[in-house]
Amino acid sequence: xxxxxxxxxxxxxxxxxxxxxxxxxxxxxxxxxxxxxxxxxxxxxxxxxxxxxxxxxxxxxxxxxxxxxxxxxxxxxxxxxxxxxxxxxxxxxxxxxxxxxxxxxxxxxxxxxxxxxxxxxxxxxxxxxxxxxxxxxxxxxxxxxxxxxxxxxxxxxxxxxxxxxxxxxxxxxxxxxxxxxxxxxxxxxxxxxxxxxxxxxxxxxxxxxxxxxxxxxxxxxxxxxxxxxxxxxxxxxxxxxxxxxxxxxxxxxxxxxxxxxxxxxxxxxxxxxxxxxxxxxxxxxxxxxxxxxxxxxxxxxxxxxxxxxxxxxxxxxxxxxxxxx
Amino acid sequence: xxxxxxxxxxxxxxxxxxxxxxxxxxxxxxxxxxxxxxxxxxxxxxxxxxxxxxxxxxxxxxxxxxxxxxxxxxxxxxxxxxxxxxxxxxxxxxxxxxxxxxxxxxxxxxxxxxxxxxxxxxxxxxxxxxxxxxxxxxxxxxxxxxxxxxxxxxxxxxxxxxxxxxxxxxxxxxxxxxxxxxxxxxxxxxxxxxxxxxxxxxxxxxxxxxxxxxxxxxxxxxxxxxxxxxxxxxxxxxxxxxxxxxxxxxxxxxxxxxxxxxxxxxxxxxxxxxxxxxxxxxxxxxxxxxxxxxxxxxxxxxxxxxxxxxxxxxxxxxxxxxxxx
Numbered sequence: 001x002x003x004x005x006x007x008x009x010x011x012x013x014x015x016x017x018x019x020x021x022x023x024x025x026x027x028x029x030x031x032x033x034x035x036x037x038x039x040x041x042x043x044x045x046x047x048x049x050x051x052x053x054x055x056x057x058x059x060x061x062x063x064x065x066x067x068x069x070x071x072x073x074x075x076x077x078x079x080x081x082x083x084x085x086x087x088x089x090x091x092x093x094x095x096x097x098x099x100x101x102x103x104x105x106x107x108x109x110x111x112x113x114x115x116x117x118x119x120x121x122x123x124x125x126x127x128x129x130x131x132x133x134x135x136x137x138x139x140x141x142x143x144x145x146x147x148x149x150x151x152x153x154x155x156x157x158x159x160x161x162x163x164x165x166x167x168x169x170x171x172x173x174x175x176x177x178x179x180x181x182x183x184x185x186x187x188x189x190x191x192x193x194x195x196x197x198x199x200x201x202x203x204x205x206x207x208x209x210x211x212x213x214x215x216x217x218x219x220x221x222x223x224x225x226x227x228x229x230x231x232x233x234x235x236x237x238x239x240x241x242x243x244x245x246x247x248x249x250x251x252x253x254x255x256x257x258x259x260x261x262x263x264x265x266x267x268x269x270x271x272x273x274x275x276x277x278x279x280x281x282x283x284x285x286x287x288x289x290x291x292x293x294x295x296x297x298x299x300x301x302x303x304x305x306x307x308x309x310x311x312x313x314x315x316x317x318x319x320x321x322x323x324x325x
Numbered sequence: 326x327x328x329x330x331x332x333x334x335x336x337x338x339x340x341x342x343x344x345x346x347x348x349x350x351x352x353x354x355x356x357x358x359x360x361x362x363x364x365x366x367x368x369x370x371x372x373x374x375x376x377x378x379x380x381x382x383x384x385x386x387x388x389x390x391x392x393x394x395x396x397x398x399x400x401x402x403x404x405x406x407x408x409x410x411x412x413x414x415x416x417x418x419x420x421x422x423x424x425x426x427x428x429x430x431x432x433x434x435x436x437x438x439x440x441x442x443x444x445x446x447x448x449x450x451x452x453x454x455x456x457x458x459x460x461x462x463x464x465x466x467x468x469x470x471x472x473x474x475x476x477x478x479x480x481x482x483x484x485x486x487x488x489x490x491x492x493x494x495x496x497x498x499x500x501x502x503x504x505x506x507x508x509x510x511x512x513x514x515x516x517x518x519x520x521x522x523x524x525x526x527x528x529x530x531x532x533x534x535x536x537x538x539x540x541x542x543x544x545x546x547x548x549x550x551x552x553x554x555x556x557x558x559x560x561x562x563x564x565x566x567x568x569x570x571x572x573x574x575x576x577x578x579x580x581x582x583x584x585x586x587x588x589x590x591x592x593x594x595x596x597x598x599x600x601x602x603x604x605x606x607x608x609x610x611x612x613x614x615x616x617x618x619x620x621x622x623x624x625x626x627x628x629x630x631x632x633x634x635x636x637x638x639x640x641x642x643x644x645x646x647x648x649x650x
Contacts, residue, residue, distance in 0.1 A: 025465050028442050035443070035450035036460045043461070051461035053429050055480055058383040064431040064476055066466040104378050106389040108433075108474040117353050118360070125360035135361045136368070136376035139474070140350050141391040149433040149464070149474035151389055155380055 047243070048165050049097035049227060050154060060103070061154035061162065063094035069111075069146035077190040080116050080146070082206040084123030086269075087148040090230060092131045093210035093271045095154035097228040098162040099219025102133035102212065104153045110143035120148070131212060163218065168225035168244035168276035170303035175283060175295040177214045177273045180233050181259030184267025198258050208271045214292055218275045221286035226275035232266045237274050238308065238317035244276070247307035250299035250315060265316065276301055372568070373490050374422035374552060375479060385428070386479035386487065388419035394436075394471035402515040405441050405471070407531040409448030411594075412473040415555060417456045418535035418596045420479035422553040423487040424544025427458035427537065430477045435468035445473070456537060488543065493550035493569035493601035495628035500608060500620040502539045502598045505558050506584030509592025523583050533596045539617055543600045546611035551600035557591045562599050563633065563642035569601070572632035575624035575640060590641065601626055 029046065039045035044052035050063035067087035069075050075083065088105065095102040107124060109117070117140075128135050133152060156162060186205030189197035211228070218226055227240045233253060241248055255264040273295075277283050280297055287294050308315050354371065364370035369377035375388035392412035394400050400408065413430065420427040432449060434442070442465075453460050458477060481487060511530030514522035536553075543551055552565045558578060566573055580589040598620075602608050605622055612619050633640050 024438065028465060032442060032446045032463075035446040036453060037450075039459055039461055045459070045461040046463065048462075051429065051431065053385075053461065053478065055385055055428065056383050056483065058381050060378075060380055060385055060478070062429060062431050062476070062478060063462060064433045064464050064474070066433045066435050066464045066474075068435055068466045068468045071467055103380065104376065104387060106376065106387050106476055108389045108391045108476075110391050110393050110472050110474075113349065117357055121357045121360040125362075128361060134364055134370070136364055136370040136378065137373075137388060138357075138371065139389050139391045140353060141393045141472075142396055143393045143470055143472055145469050147435050147466075147468055147472045147474075149389070149391075149435075149472075149476075151387070151431055151433075151474075151476035153378065153385070153387060153478070158381065 044162070044164060049094040050100065052162050059156060061095060061098055061100050062151065063091050063154070064149055064151040065090035065094065067148045075146070077187070078206050080119040081123030081126070083146070083148065084120045085127045085207050087150045088124055088127035088131065088133070089208050089210045089271060091150040091152040092127070092133055092212065093228045093230060095152055096210045096212045096215035097226050097273055098154065099215045099223065099226065100154035100156050100162055101216065102131050102152050103155045104136045105133050106151050107135055107138040108149040109138065110141045111146035112144065113142055115146055131210060160219065163223045163226040163275065165225050165227050165240050165243035168240060168246050168301050170246055170301050172224050172276035172278050172301045173280055173297050174248055174250065174299040174301060175275050175277060175297050176254060177211050177295045178293065179254040179256040179264070180229060180270050180272060181264035181267050182256035183208055183269040184263035185256065185259035188263070201258050204256070204270070208269055210271050211273050213290065214273055214295070217286050217290050217292055218273060218277065218283070221277055221283040222279060223275040223277045226273055229270045229272045229274060230268055232268045233274065234265045234315050234317050237315070240274060240276070241305065241308060244301070245305050246301040247304045248299050248301050248309070249307065250310045252298065253310060254296050254298065369487070369489060374419040375425065377487050384481060386420060386423055386425050387476065388416050388479070389474055389476040390415035390419065392473045400471070402512070403531050405444040406448030408471070408473065409445040410452045410532050412475045413449055413452035413456065413458070414533050414535045414596060416475040416477040417452070417458055417537065418553045418555060420477055421535045421537045421540035422551050422598055423479065424485070424540045424548065424551065425479035425481050425487055426541065427456050428478050428480045429461045430458050430475055432460055432463040433474040434463065435466045436471035437469065438467055440471055456535060485544065488548045488551040488600065490550050490552050490565050490568035493565060493571050493626050495571055495626050497549050497601035497603050497626045498605055498622050499573055499575065499624040499626060500543070500600050500602060500622055501579060502536050502620045503618065504579040504581040504589070505554060505595050505597060506589035506592050507581035508533055508594040509588035510581065510584035513588070526583050529581070529595070533594055535596050536598050538615065539598055539620070542611050542615050542617055543598060543602065543608070546602055546608040547604060548600040548602045551598055554595045554597045554599060555593055557593045558599065559590045559640050559642050562640070565599060565601070566630065566633060569626070570630050571626040572629045573624050573626050573634070574632065575635045577623065578635060579621050579623065
């Protein structure tokens with residue numbers, strides 16, 4: 001379908017704003033799938049945070065994410081180093097959302113020949129070190145706009161299985177690894193040129209952190225389904241519920257100090273993890289044992305897939321989506 | 326360094342033309358590497374056709390390649406389906422050049438919302454089928470220009486080692502899997518709107534074929550170093566010689582019927598493989614045994630890394646390179 005912002009890459013549409021889009025991207029993905037063969041039944045293909053590949057006796061995961069200047073990141077507000085960090089984080093977070101460990105990255109960078117690659121790779125290298133995810137290859141090409149595609153491979157401990165989006169069952173509790181909306185609030189302050197906003201908000205937008213340790217803890221704690229908050233909490237929990245064919249009743253959404261409730265619901269790029277798990281005590285024990293902040297239990301899954309409530313109101317599945325005809 | 330075509334993406338610069346560029350991209354890669362940690366000694370990182378990752382008892386390979394509309398492909402001359410095929414081929418060819426089998430692909434597509442994704446994925450899907458390389462994931466984003474980043478993972482038979490660029494030794498023979506220049510000649514005819522040029526030339530530009538079976542045969546036949554002809558024969562053999570610290574004496578370059586000698590030397594995107602191997606008979610036997618066209622022995626490696634001769638003349642290291650400051 002045609003959308004008002006076709007081809008628009010102006011800065012007021014940059015991602016973390018939680019702009020509402022019609023069903024463009026997800027319909028496009030459905031159409032794309034018709035051209036592609038399915039994967040073996042013990043693997044995972046298109047439609048989860050990462051693909052799962054069985055290779056002989058071992059398993060590895062693959063995920064790719066695009067970061068486009070003017071779309072996902074406004075280079076008048078953040079540096080190319082921040083864009084590099086964010087690009088790595090987006091793909092590493094896909095591994096976190098499977099309960100996997102990021103292993104290696106390949107980085108494709110298209111951009112004008114004037115692009116400050118040193119600064120971009122400063123951020124990519126910093127993220128590579130922070131996530132212990134070595135950059136082992138890449139490609140460079142000229143283009144009119146900076147486009148970074150990071151593909152990360154990931155691994156699981158022997159005998160472990162990834163946590164998919166589709167395993168949530170009625171009665172499972174819904175957890176989130178931390179309060180939401182910080183990245184969107186940070187972007188709001190950057191746009192307003194606020195000088196006295198909390199540093200944590202700016203950091204959340206410029207240098208978000210993938211929750212790798214938390215994802216592994218959730219897997220060990222028996223998570224039945226998991227997703228990262230990249231498009232927005234409402235949208236991403238919606239994806240999990242769609243894949244699992246469940247609904248949910250949420251008590252509330254945890255809001256990051258300084259963020260608005262709307263930013264917590266619809267702002268993307270927080271990279272907190274949302275997961276379902278049957279046993280609250282087990283979840284809290286594993287996180288405590290691993291010195292991780294206890295995740296917040298925000299609600300429960302229900303069998304009626306149409307019921308998706310935040311308190312007394314339907315939870316809007318708002319979040320980021322690109323428009324495609 | 327600054328180059329005349331900074332940010333230029335006009336169609337007369339599209340890739341297969343064999344345009345000569347100053348040392349932009351490769352210097353940029355050298356600078357980039359300073360920001361990144363090295364890989365374990367039994368792995369392969371930046372600087373070969375693909376990265377080699379050891380994971381427990383198994384090994385997988387990773388390679389990523391960008392295809393940018395207006396840079397690598399002119400959409401006034403070829404279709405989006407062809408662009409999709411070419412994007413898959415570039416990454417699959419990286420696996421071929423390691424002697425590996427492509428296994429899975431993740432595809433990141435940025436472009437205007439008007440991009441005909443159906444047509445693009447028709448080509449991606451066709452290549453996926455042709456190369457037996459399942460597409461297991463991807464990402465979509467809006468951008469002003471179509472940019473496709475395909476990352477392919479690859480595998481080797483148990484106990485086999487990949488063929489790197491750096492193993493050629495003085496005395497090794499230099500082979501190429503077929504005559505060169507067809508893709509560049511095809512592009513020339515497309516630009517001239519020639520209607521009666523051989524179909525094979527158009528096909529070579531629109532739907533080039535990665536030599537996966539040939540790469541595996543070369544590995545089995547004892548290839549000591551290998552690379553695919555993506556930038557141009559002169560440039561790519563130069564990369565192999567640089568990595569191996571050898572020179573070479575070539576008798577001649579095999580020219581595809583209808584192509585010029587210059588196109589055979591400097592035209593990219595042929596995706597034929599160039600490899601070094603010590604034993605001519607062994608090479609011919611393995612290719613024959615596998616029902617593959619016999620590779621052409623074009624010369625020999627020598628110890629003097631400065632001597633890089635085609636007949637009596639130095640072989641120009643011409644080929645495609647993107648410009649970066």
